Amino acid sequence: MAVTIRDVAAASGVHVSTVSRAFSAPHLVNPETRTRVLAVAEDLGYRPNRAARALTTGRTQNIGLIVADIANPFFPPLIKAAQAQARLRDYHVFVADTDEDPQVEEDLIQTLSKQVDGVLLCSPRLTNRTIERLSKEVPFVVVNRRVKGMPTVLMDAGRGARLAVEHLIGLGHRRIALVTGPSGSWTSKEMQEAAAAMAEVDVVFLGPNPPTERGGLAAATDVIASGVTGVLAYNDLVAIGVIEGLVERGVSVPGHVSVIGVDDIVSGQLSRPKLTTIAMPTAAAGRIAVDMLLQSVDSGATTGVTMLETSLIVRESTGRAHT
C-alpha cells in the first residue's frame, strides 16, 4: 500500500540500491540519475521507512527523554526545547514520565533502550550505581545530577544560591533560612554548601521538604520560629507555599520577610507578590543535552560536563530588611 523504495526503483528504471544511495549516499551516484530518482520519489510521495532503516543501520533516529513528572512546571520548557532541537537534527523524541518511581524509571529505560539511540535522563531518582549499569545498554546524558564519568548538563545552583544570598545581604538581611528540598537532591545539596560558605550572614537550614507548595506551606511555621528575615527556598513552588504560610500567619512578604525561589516557573511570575527567583536555563539545558547526546551517538566520543549559568531575577517578594 505504501510506496517503497522498490516502487521508486521500478518507476525510475534503476536498481533499489541506487535509489537508496540517492538518499543516503548522494556522492556515490551520478547527479543526473540522482535528480531523476528524487523527482520520481517526490512524485510518488515516497517516504523512507524508518523501521526498515533502523533494522540495518542500527540507528533509530529516536531519543528518549525521561523525566520524573511531566506536569511539574520545571520540565515542560526543557522538554519543549529538547524536542525542538532533536527535530532540527531529524530526530524524534519519546517522552516518558516515571511518576517519581525509580522502578518505573528503570523499566522505562530498559524497554526504551532498544528503540532509541540515546536517552536523556532528567533529575533521575535512580542510584548512581544503577545509572552506571544501565549506561552500558544505551548512551545517556544526565541532566541536573552529577554522575561520575557520565556526560552531564548541570545548572549552577550553587552560584544561584550565592546570588540570592548576596541579594539578601545587600538588602540588609543578616539572618536567613534555607528551606531545603528532598534529601537526595543534588541541587539542594549544592545550595546548602554554597549558602553555608557565605560570610556576613547566619543561615539556618530547614528541611528536608517535599518540593511542592504544600512542603513550603508546612515549613512556614519553622521559618517564623527561626526568626529569620530572609528565605531562600528549594524551588518556586516551595517559595510560594512559604509565602502563603507566612501571610496566613500575619507575616507580610516582603514587608517582614523576604522570600526567594528557584526555577523561574510561570506560576512565580503570576503569584502575588511576584516572586524574586533564581532563573534556571532549562530550555538551554534541554537543547544542549540533546546536542551532547547526539554528538556522543554520532561520534562515539563521550563528552564531559556542561555547567550552565543561573541568574537572579528580582521581582516583588524581596525587600529591605526591617531593622
Next chain:
Amino acid sequence: MAVTIRDVAAASGVHVSTVSRAFSAPHLVNPETRTRVLAVAEDLGYRPNRAARALTTGRTQNIGLIVADIANPFFPPLIKAAQAQARLRDYHVFVADTDEDPQVEEDLIQTLSKQVDGVLLCSPRLTNRTIERLSKEVPFVVVNRRVKGMPTVLMDAGRGARLAVEHLIGLGHRRIALVTGPSGSWTSKEMQEAAAAMAEVDVVFLGPNPPTERGGLAAATDVIASGVTGVLAYNDLVAIGVIEGLVERGVSVPGHVSVIGVDDIVSGQLSRPKLTTIAMPTAAAGRIAVDMLLQSVDSGATTGVTMLETSLIVRESTGRAHT
C-alpha cells in the same frame, strides 16, 4: 552484540519461529517448550527488537502526540496521562510541539505518520480540510476541536460557561463580561454561545484576545469600561491577567469585580486571590483519547465523539455583587 531471537533459538534448541511464537502467539506452542524458551530468553536478557517487528507487522507500537505548545500549562497533565495510558497498553509516545505553527504541524504529521500507528492531535491549528486529508495517511483522534467524521474528545466548555454564569448570577451579578480567546478557538465559540443564551443576565463580549496573561492584562481596561461586576475569561492565564489589570487600576477582586477562569491550571491555585475556575478534565481527556486511538488502530472501527464534563471550582476570586 545485542541478543537476538536466533541466539535464543540456538540456546534452547528450537527454531527461531518457535521462539517468535512463544512470545507473540503462545497458544501455538507447547506449554513446556514455551516456558523453556522464555526461561532461556530471560536468562540471555533477550528483548525483542521493535523495529524488526514493526517491519513485518506494520505496527510500530508507537503513537504521536502533537500539541501546540508543550509549555502551555494546559497540556502537561494531558501529555502525562496520555503517556501513562499508552504505557499501560505497551505503546510509546512521541511528543511533538508545533510552536503554534500550522505548517510545522503538517510537517510533523507527515514525518511522524510513517513511524506511528496513530496520532493524537490536541487543539490543532490546521484547517478541517487539511486534517481530513491527512487522516487518510494515519489514524487520528482529535482533542479539543470538532472535526466532522473524526473520532474526537471534547470537554464541555459550553456547560462550563453556563456553570460559571449561574454561579455569578447566584452571587447577585447581573451584568458580566466574557473575555474571549483567539478567534479560531472552538472552546471560545462554545462559551460565547452558551453565555449568550443565558437569561437573567446581560453579557458583553470582549475580544478576541491572545490566550495569555498579557491578553487578559490588556483586556482589563475594557472590562472596567464595560461596567460589569463579573468576568468569565477564556482561560486561567487570561483571568489572572485580567485580575492583575483590575487591581493595578484600583479595582479589587473579588470586592468590586468577580473573575472566573477556565482550565484549572496550577498557577490559578497559587495566584492571589486563588482563582475560581472551570476545571477541564485534561488528564481524563488524554487517557480516553489514547484508548480511542488504540481501539481504532486495533479494530479499525472508527469511534465517535466523547464529551467530557467540566465542573466549577469555587475559590477566592468570586464573591457577592456589590449593590
Next chain:
DNA sequence: TCGGATGCAGCAACCGGTTGCAGGAAGTAT
C-alpha cells in the same frame, strides 16, 4: 596502444523478527 585508476550502477546478502505452509507425531474414530 595498453595498464590502471576512477565513477557509477547492479547484485545479493543481511538486519531481526513474523507467518503461511508443510510435515511428523500422537491421538481418535472406524
Next chain:
DNA sequence: ATACTTCCTGCAACCGGTTGCTGCATCCGA
C-alpha cells in the same frame, strides 16, 4: 490396522531498506 484429526514445530519467504563487492565504461598517463 487404516484413515483422519489435532497439536506442535520447522522451513523459508518476506517486510523495506543498506552496503560490501563485482563489473562495466570511461578516462588518464605513459
